[in-house]
Amino acid sequence: MGNSLELSSLAPESMFKLADMLLAKSMEKAAVKPQSSNLCVLLKEGNASQPCYFIHPITGDVAGYVTLVNQLDTDRIIYGIQSPGVDNPDEQIDSIEHMAELYIEAMALSTATQSxxxxxxxxxxxxxxxxxxxxLKKGHKIEKLILIDSALPNTKNVISLINQQGLIHLSMDIVPKQSRQAIESYVIQNNVTNLDELEKGLIQGKIVISxxxxxxxxxxxxxxxxxxxxIEKYKTSKRIDDIPTLMIYAGIRNLEDVKRAWKPFLNQSITDYLSVExxxxxxxxxxSASHSGKAISSFLNN
Structure with a gap:
């Protein structure tokens, strides 16, 4: 089992490719409709009795899901769950366990039997x-799970692939080219190696941008x-059994390798699998989102 299976997600060489998605966020906002909770946003209208929730990636927002959700052919209502830090930069959550409780509250599920x-x-x-x-512990019914090029819930395997300098470049990709160049110059000249150092330079006005x-x-x-x-702190020995799960991974993956990697966490649950170019x-x-959208639609509707 190679590390690329465990987290193809955060490899530094891939991070630059998020730029267009992040820069398009302002345009995509038109398709992201706020709900009563600022953490739960409506991505697609549909049957409220059959909700589907897409939870944010490391960027904290749900803009990256918009293109995919637009490909879905389903009557279900689709929500996105975003980090509280999207609306309030001072409200940062550094625990996946804490995030989970906040997001469950944001879902405001009406009954324990709602699927x-x-x-x-x-x-x-x-x-x-x-x-x-x-x-599940609270008595709710999870009908299905959809995991897209997902990191395993295993800190040891994930952290080895996360690079702070890669995260620095990812953060720079959301601003226009001129500002990006100013930040990059500061990073190189001052040998900035982590996000804390970059934030300090920004706050102290050492980087001249708008x-x-x-x-x-x-x-x-x-x-x-x-x-x-x-991610760094997350450790779990939990396991989920017998919930139909669709796995989607980038590139060619062997289904048996995927099942083997996830077996400690999702025993006998991976029922559908798709490799996407x-x-x-x-x-x-x-x-690619079109192919994933078809697979997700079929999975949701069956």
Whole structure:
């Protein structure tokens, strides 16, 4: 079992490819409708008695799901669960267990018998696993799970692939080119090696960029940093049995390898599997998102 299976998600060489998705966030916001909770946003209208929740990746927001959700052919209502740090940069959660409790509260499930589907991409898969475990313990019914190029809920395997400098570059990708160049120059000249050092330089005014872009990147840095710490601390011995699960991974993966990797966590649960061409980020965009959308639609409707 190779590390690429455990987390193709956060490899530094792939992080730059998130830029277009993040820069398009302002346009995608039109498709993301706020609900009563600022953590739960409506991605697709549908049957409220059959909700499906997509939980955020390491960026903390749900904009990366919009293209995929637009490909879904289902009557179900689709929500996204975003980090509290998206709306309030000072409210950062650095524990997956704490996130899970907050997100369960945000879902505001009406009864313990309401059947739901949980989905997560990348770090969102880890959070989805924890949310599912807790909901089951509370007596809720989890109808299905959807895990997209998901990190295993195994800190030892995940942390070896997370690179702080890769996260620095990821945070820089949300601002325009001119500001990005100013930040990159500061990072190189001052040998900045982690997100804390970058945030300190921004706050102290050592990087000359507009206040708007400074605010954007500080928020991104704080979200990435808190989510990184949450992944770093997460350890679980929980296991979920017999919940139909769709696994989608970037690139060619052997189904038996996937089942073997997830067996300690999802025993006898992986019922559907899809390998999609592309890398961790491109699979959330067209044309790969179209293939994933068809597989998810079929899984949801059957």
């Amino acid at each position: 739901i589907v949980l989905a997560g991409w990348s770090m969102g898969g880890m959070i989805t696993f924890e949310v599912a475990s807790r909901l 206040e708007v872009n400074k605010s954007l990147i500080i928020k991104a840095v704080r979200l990435l940093n808190s989510n990184y710490r949450a 592309g890398d961790h980020f491109s699979i959330m965009q067209l044309p």
